[in-house]
Amino acid sequence: MRTVSRLRPFGTTIFAEMSALAIEHSAVNLGQGFPDTDGPSSMLEAAQRAIAEGHNQYPPGIGIPELRHAVARHQLHHYGLDYDPDSEILITVGATEAIAGSVVGLVEPGHEVIMVEPYYDSYAATVAMAGGVRRTVPLIADGDGFRLDRSRLAEAFTPNTALIMVNTPHNPTGTVLSDDDLAEIAALCVEHDVIAVTDEVYEHLLFDGRVQRPLATFPGMRQRTLRISSAAKTFNCTGWKVGWVSGPADLVAAARSAKQFMSYVGSGPFQPAVAHALDNEMAWVHTSSAELATKRDLLSTALQDAGFGVHRSEAGYFVCADPRPLGYDDGAEFCRMLPERIGVAAVPVSAFVDDVEPWRHMIRFAFSKREDVIAEAARRLRHL
Numbered sequence: 001m002r003t004v005s006r007l008r009p010f011g012t013t014i015f016a017e018m019s020a021l022a023i024e025h026s027a028v029n030l031g032q033g034f035p036d037t038d039g040p041s042s043m044l045e046a047a048q049r050a051i052a053e054g055h056n057q058y059p060p061g062i063g064i065p066e067l068r069h070a071v072a073r074h075q076l077h078h079y080g081l082d083y084d085p086d087s088e089i090l091i092t093v094g095a096t097e098a099i100a101g102s103v104v105g106l107v108e109p110g111h112e113v114i115m116v117e118p119y120y121d122s123y124a125a126t127v128a129m130a131g132g133v134r135r136t137v138p139l140i141a142d143g144d145g146f147r148l149d150r151s152r153l154a155e156a157f158t159p160n161t162a163l164i165m166v167n168t169p170h171n172p173t174g175t176v177l178s179d180d181d182l183a184e185i186a187a188l189c190v191e192h193d194v195i196a197v198t199d200e201v202y203e204h205l206l207f208d209g210r211v212q213r214p215l216a217t218f219p220g221m222r223q224r225t226l227r228i229s230s231a232a233k234t235f236n237c238t239g240w241k242v243g244w245v246s247g248p249a250d251l252v253a254a255a256r257s258a259k260q261f262m263s264y265v266g267s268g269p270f271q272p273a274v275a276h277a278l279d280n281e282m283a284w285v286h287t288s289s290a291e292l293a294t295k296r297d298l299l300s301t302a303l304q305d306a307g308f309g310v311h312r313s314e315a316g317y318f319v320c321a322d323p324r325p326l327g328y329d330d331g332a333e334f335c336r337m338l339p340e341r342i343g344v345a346a347v348p349v350s351a352f353v354d355d356v357e358p359w360r361h362m363i364r365f366a367f368s369k370r371e372d373v374i375a376e377a378a379r380r381l382r383h384l
C-alpha cells in the first residue's frame with residue numbers, strides 16, 4: 001500500500017463494489033445516483049454549438065462572464081441573494097471542486113470541520129486532504145423523516161472549529177432541513193464566528209411544495225457562508241462537471257486560491273450551455289422535479305409493499321429504507337446479497353457515517369431513473 005495514510009481510509013468506494021455486483025448479476029442499479037435521461041435539448045445544443053464555434057481553450061480562471069452573471073441573476077431571482085459576479089462567484093469543476101477548494105482554502109491543519117452525518121462521501125476525504133479533523137453531528141429519526149440532533153450540534157462547536165458543512169436537501173436521506181434547524185446552525189455560526197459551506201446541489205428538486213431556504217439568507221449568514229451548487233443534478237448533466245460557489249469576496253478568494261491549483265479551469269464549452277440553461281430552462285427543471293416526485297412515490301410504495309420500513313424523502317434523488325422488518329439488521333450485508341437474490345442494487349448508508357451503529361441497517365435507493373426502470377425494480381422487489 002503506497003497511498004498516504006490520511007487517504008487510506010478512503011481506498012475503495014462502496015459504489016464500485018455495488019456497481020460491480022450489479023453488473024455481475026444484471027441488476028437494476030439503484031445504487032449510484034445519476035439520472036439516466038438527458039437534460040434540456042436546448043442546453044445540449046448550446047454545448048455542441050460552443051464546441052463548433054471554438055470555445056475549446058482555457059476559459060477564464062473564475063469562469064466565463066456569461067455563466068457568472070447567470071449564476072448571480074439566478075440567486076437574486078430565487079432567493080434575493082445579491083452576489084457580485086466578478087468577485088463573489090467562482091465557477092468550479094462541479095460542486096465537488098467547489099467543496100474541495102473551500103475546505104482546502106479555509107481549513108488549517110488540525111482545525112475542526114463539523115459535518116452532518118450521514119455525509120456526502122467527498123466531504124470526509126476532502127477534510128483529510130486539508131489535514132483537518134472532522135466532527136460529525138447526526139441526523140436523528142423524527143417520525144418517518146429526520147432532523148438535526150441539536151444538542152450534539154451545539155457541543156460540536158469548539159474554539160478550534162474552522163467551518164461547518166451543511167447539505168440541504170440532503171443526500172442520502174432526502175431531508176430538507178427545517179427552518180428551525182437552519183436557524184440553530186446560523187445562530188451557532190454567528191456566536192462562534194464560524195464559516196458555513198453549504199452544499200445545495202438539489203436546491204431545485206424539492207417535492208410536495210417544499211421550498212429551499214439557503215442558510216446564507218439567515219441573519220448574520222450572508223457574510224460567513226460559501227454557498228455551493230452545480231448544474232449536475234438541476235439539469236441532468238453529471239458528466240459535465242460545472243459547479244459554482246458564491247459568497248463574500250474574501251471567502252471566495254480563499255476557495256479560488258486552492259481551486260486554481262486543483263484544476264485551474266474546466267468544462268469550457270459546457271459553461272455557456274449551463275448559462276443558457278439557467279436563464280431559459282427552469283420550466284424544464286420544474287417538470288423534471290415533478291417527475292422525480294412521481295418516481296419517488298413509485299419506489300417508496302414498492303419498498304413498502306416489499307416489507308421495508310420506508311423513510312419520507314422530501315427532495316433530491318434518494319429514499320432510505322429499513323430492512324429490519326424483513327429480518328435483516330445489517331444494511332451492508334443486505335446490499336451485498338440483493339443483486340444476486342432479486343436483481344436490484346442499492347447502497348448501505350453506513351458507508352456515509354463515522355458512527356455506524358444508528359445507521360447499520362439503513363439502505364439508500366436512487367429513484368433518479370426512467371419510470372420503466374423503477375417499475376422493473378418494483379417488480380423485482382416483490383420477490384423479496
Ligand SMILES: *Cc1c(COP(=O)(O)O)cnc(C)c1O
Binds near residue numbers: 094095120242
Ligand atoms: C452529486 C453531489 C455532489 C457533486 O456534484 P458535482 O457537481 O457532480 O461535483 C455534491 N454534493 C452532493 C450532496 C451530491 O449529491
